Amino acid sequence: MTETLGQKQRRFTRMAARLIEYAYDSGYELTFGDAYRDPRLHGESGVKLGYGHPRSCHKVRLAVDFDLFKNGIFLSNTADHKFLGVFWENIGGSWGGHFKDGNHYSIEHEGSL
Numbered sequence: 001m002t003e004t005l006g007q008k009q010r011r012f013t014r015m016a017a018r019l020i021e022y023a024y025d026s027g028y029e030l031t032f033g034d035a036y037r038d039p040r041l042h043g044e045s046g047v048k049l050g051y052g053h054p055r056s057c058h059k060v061r062l063a064v065d066f067d068l069f070k071n072g073i074f075l076s077n078t079a080d081h082k083f084l085g086v087f088w089e090n091i092g093g094s095w096g097g098h099f100k101d102g103n104h105y106s107i108e109h110e111g112s113l
Contacts, residue, residue, distance in 0.1 A: 034063075
């Protein structure tokens with residue numbers, strides 16, 4: 001049976017919660033960067049409006065960008081996110097670190113990440 005968008009969104013939310021807990025248990029802190037990208041500002045899926053990819057999973061609530069901190073210091077390099085990226089992939093996600101977007105965590109939807 002194919003998973004509906006709504007089912008994927010609910011699975012993604014639970015996965016994001018696990019990632020957040022893992023980061024904090026590892027001594028790091030997170031804040032949200034981009035999460036949902038409103039189609040009124042960024043275009044419907046497949047439409048390029050504003051910044052980001054036309055088929056971004058942010059547009060369908062299947063991606064989030066996290067800002068990472070250790071001891072109050074903002075860690076902005078993709079390499080800083082690698083331990084989270086490995087965890088994320090191990091629980092079924094797609095990590096943006098493979099295309100130099102280390103703070104991007106998503107699940108695949110219709111061929112997009």
